[in-house]
Amino acid sequence: MTVIVSPEGAMRPEAGPPGTTRATLRRNFWRGVWRVLRRKPSRMAGVVIVAAFALMGVAGPLLYPAQLPRDDDALYAPPSLAHPFGTDFEGTDVLALVVTGARYVLLTGLATAVITVALGTLIGLVAGFHRGRWDTLLMRLTDMNLAIPGLPLLLVLSTVWKFESPLEMGLVLGVLGWGGIARAVRSQTLSMRERGFIEAARGLGLPTRHIIGRELLPSMAPYIAMNMLIAVTGAVYAQVGLFFLGVLPFESNNWGVMLNLAVFNGGALTTPAALPYLLAPLIAILLLTLGIVLIVDAMDEIFNPRLREE
Amino acid sequence: MTHAVPGRPRVGAIARKVGGHLVRGLAMIWVVATISFVIIREIPGNPVLGQYESLIQKGMSPEQAERATAVLYGFLPTGNLWEQYVGYMGSLLHLDLGRSLSTPGVEVTTLIGHAARWTVLPVLAGTLLSFLLGVTMGVYAAIKRSGKLGDMLALSGSLLHGVPVYVIGLLLTAIFATLWPIMPSGGPVDVEFVPGFNAGYIGSLVHHAVLPVVTYTLASYGGWILAMKSNVVAVLGDDFILAAELRGLRRGFVFRYLARNAILPLFTILALSIGMLFGGSIFIEQIFNYPGLGLLLVNSISSRDYALMGGTFLVITVGIVVANIAADLLYTVIDPRVRSGGAA
Numbered sequence: 234m235t236v237i238v239s240p241e242g243a244m245r246p247e248a249g250p251p252g253t254t255r256a257t258l259r260r261n262f263w264r265g266v267w268r269v270l271r272r273k274p275s276r277m278a279g280v281v282i283v284a285a286f287a288l289m290g291v292a293g294p295l296l297y298p299a300q301l302p303r304d305d306d307a308l309y310a311p312p313s314l315a316h317p318f319g320t321d322f323e324g325t326d327v328l329a330l331v332v333t334g335a336r337y338v339l340l341t342g343l344a345t346a347v348i349t350v351a352l353g354t355l356i357g358l359v360a361g362f363h364r365g366r367w368d369t370l371l372m373r374l375t376d377m378n379l380a381i382p383g384l385p386l387l388l389v390l391s392t393v394w395k396f397e398s399p400l401e402m403g404l405v406l407g408v409l410g411w412g413g414i415a416r417a418v419r420s421q422t423l424s425m426r427e428r429g430f431i432e433a434a435r436g437l438g439l440p441t442r443h444i445i446g447r448e449l450l451p452s453m454a455p456y457i458a459m460n461m462l463i464a465v466t467g468a469v470y471a472q473v474g475l476f477f478l479g480v481l482p483f484e485s486n487n488w489g490v491m492l493n494l495a496v497f498n499g500g501a502l503t504t505p506a507a508l509p510y511l512l513a514p515l516i517a518i519l520l521l522t523l524g525i526v527l528i529v530d531a532m533d534e535i536f537n538p539r540l541r542e543e
Numbered sequence: 544m545t546h547a548v549p550g551r552p553r554v555g556a557i558a559r560k561v562g563g564h565l566v567r568g569l570a571m572i573w574v575v576a577t578i579s580f581v582i583i584r585e586i587p588g589n590p591v592l593g594q595y596e597s598l599i600q601k602g603m604s605p606e607q608a609e610r611a612t613a614v615l616y617g618f619l620p621t622g623n624l625w626e627q628y629v630g631y632m633g634s635l636l637h638l639d640l641g642r643s644l645s646t647p648g649v650e651v652t653t654l655i656g657h658a659a660r661w662t663v664l665p666v667l668a669g670t671l672l673s674f675l676l677g678v679t680m681g682v683y684a685a686i687k688r689s690g691k692l693g694d695m696l697a698l699s700g701s702l703l704h705g706v707p708v709y710v711i712g713l714l715l716t717a718i719f720a721t722l723w724p725i726m727p728s729g730g731p732v733d734v735e736f737v738p739g740f741n742a743g744y745i746g747s748l749v750h751h752a753v754l755p756v757v758t759y760t761l762a763s764y765g766g767w768i769l770a771m772k773s774n775v776v777a778v779l780g781d782d783f784i785l786a787a788e789l790r791g792l793r794r795g796f797v798f799r800y801l802a803r804n805a806i807l808p809l810f811t812i813l814a815l816s817i818g819m820l821f822g823g824s825i826f827i828e829q830i831f832n833y834p835g836l837g838l839l840l841v842n843s844i845s846s847r848d849y850a851l852m853g854g855t856f857l858v859i860t861v862g863i864v865v866a867n868i869a870a871d872l873l874y875t876v877i878d879p880r881v882r883s884g885g886a887a
Contacts, residue, residue, distance in 0.1 A: 393587065479841075526702055
C-alpha cells in the first residue's frame with residue numbers, strides 16, 4: 234500500500250526559503266522518511282510486512298489454481314514441509330487458503346479506508362470551515378455515527394443485506410465508520426483556519442475550493458493518511474469478524490470463513506488437530522496489524538519532528 | 544479559562560449538562576429503535592406479515608391473528624406504516640419488546656434480563672482490570688520512553704489496541720484450553736455443580752470467567768496505556784514535577800503527582816472503552832460460549848428470531864449510550880475545569 238503524502242503539505246509550517254523548488258522539498262522529505270525508517274529496524278519491518286500483504290492480495294490468487302487441490306488422505310494433516318500450516322478438513326493446504334483468501338479481506342479494507350477517509354474528511358472540512366448551522370448539524374450526525382455501535386448494527390444489517398462483494402462490504406463499513414475522522418479533521422480545520430497562511434489566502438480573495446483543496450488539505454494529509462491505515466485494520470477486523478460469527482453466507486474462502494470453520498466445525502478449541510487451521514489466519518491478522526501499527530508509528534515520527542528527539 | 548474556579552459546582556450548569564445528555568441519549572435510542580423497526584419490517588419476506596398470514600391460514604380470525612402477531616413483535620402487522628411505527632414505539636415505551644419466536648412464548652425482556660448479567664459483570668471486571676493495568680503501565684512507558692522498556696510497552700499498547708478482540712480471545716483459548724488445557728474451553732459454569740451459593744459452583748463460575756475477563760482486559764488495555772502515556776508525557780513538562788524533583792521527593796511521591804494529574808482526562812476514554820467492550824462482547828461470548836447479550840443477538844439472527852434480534856440490538860445500544868452518558872457526567876463531577884466551564 235502506498236501512502237500518498239503531499240510533501241509540500243508536510244513542509245508547510247516551515248515554508249522553505251524563497252527560491253526552494255518543490256523538487257528539492259520532495260527530495261528532502263523522502264530523505265527524512267528514509268532516515269526515520271532506517272533508525273529503527275522495526276519500522277522497516279512494518280513497511281516490508283505491509284508490502285508483502287499488498288503483494289499477497291494482488292498476486293496471491295494467481296499463484297494457485299482456482300480450485301485448490303484436496304487430498305482426502307490428509308485431513309487435518311499436521312504441519313510439514315509440504316504443508317507448512319497443515320491442511321484443513323478436506324485436505325487443502327492451509328497456507329494456500331490464507332494466501333488466496335487475502336485478496337477479499339484486503340480489498341474490503343482498502344475500499345473501507347477510502348470511503349471512511351473521503352466521507353470523514355469532507356464532513357470534517359465542511360463543518361470546520363463553514364461553522365454555524367452546518368457545523369451543528371454535521372456534528373450531531375457525527376455524534377450519532379460515533380455512538381451507534383457498529384458491530385451489532387452490522388449483524389442486524391446482515392439479515393437484510395448479504396454484502397456480496399468486497400466493495401459492497403467496504404461501502405457499508407465506510408458509511409458506518411467516518412465519525413472519528415470527521416471530528417478530528419474538524420478540530421484541525423478549526424485551529425488551522427485562524428493561522429496566517431489561511432487568512433492570507435482569504436484576504437487575497439482566493440475561492441473556498443482553492444483554500445480547502447490547496448491550503449488546508451495538504452497540511453492535513455499526513456494525519457489523514459495515518460487514519461486511513463488505521464481504518465484498514467478496522468475494516469479487516471469487522472469483516473473477518475462477521476464471517477467468523479457466521480452471519481454472512483460463505484461465497485469464497487477468506488480468513489473469517491477459515492476461523493469460523495475451524496472453531497465451529499473443526500473443534501479447534503477442544504482438539505489440537507484443527508489448531509493450525511485456526512492459527513494460520515490469526516497469525517495473518519496479527520502480522521497485518523503489526524505491520525500497520527509499525528508504519529503508523531513511523532509516520533507519527535516523520536510528521537511530528539518533536540517526537541524524534543527524546 | 545474564563546474566571547476563577549468556584550468553590551462549588553454551579554447547580555444550574557450541571558443540570559443543563561445532564562439535561563442535554565439526556566436529550567441526546569434519548570434521541571440516539573429513538574434513532575436505533577427506528578432502525579430496528581425498519582429492519583424487522585423490511586426483512587425479505589416481511590416476517591411480521593408472514594406470521595399474521597400463517598395464523599390466518601391456521602384458522603384464526605384476522606383480529607385474533609393481529610393480536611397474536613402484535614404480542615410477538617410488539618406491533619400490529621396491518622395498517623399503514625405510520626400506524627405500525629406508532630404501535631411499535633408505544634410498546635417500547637411500556638418496555639414491551641414482544642415475545643421470542645425461537646423459545647415460544649417467553650418475553651424478549653425476560654431473555655435479555657437473564658443474558659445481561661453474563662455481559663455486564665465481565666465487561667465491568669474487564670474495564671476495571673484494564674484500567675488499573677493500563678494506567679500503571681502507561682506511567683512507566685512515559686517515564687522510560689527513551690529506553691527499550693518504554694518502547695516495548697508503547698508497542699504492546701498500539702498492537703493490542705489494533706488487534707481485534709476475537710484474535711486475542713481465540714489465541715488465549717488455543718493456548719490455555721487446547722494446547723495446555725488448564726482452562727475450560729467454554730460455557731459459563733460446569734454443569735455438575737448445583738447452582739447456588741456453594742463453593743463448587745462459585746469456584747467453577749470464576750474458573751470459567753477467567754479467560755473471558757482476561758480477553759476483555761487485554762482488548763481495552765491498549766487504549767488506556769497509550770492515552771496515559773501521552774498524558775503523563777505532557778504533565779512531565781510541567782513545573783510542579785520539576786519542583787517536586789528539586790525538593791528531593793521520593794520517586795513514589797513524584798509518581799503520585801504524575802498519576803493524579805494525568806489520570807483525569809482518561810475518563811473520556813472510559814466511555815469509549817465500555818462501548819468497545821460491549822461491542823466486543825459479541826465475539827467473546829461466541830468464542831467462550833458465554834450466554835450473554837452478544838450470544839443472544841447472534842443466536843437470534845441465526846434462528847431468524849426477529850423480535851428477539853430487534854430487542855437485543857436495542858438493549859445493547861441503550862447500554863452503550865447510558866455508559867457514555869455516565870462516563871461523561873463522572874468526568875464533569877471530578878474535573879473542576881470542565882465543571883466551571885458550564886454547559887459545553
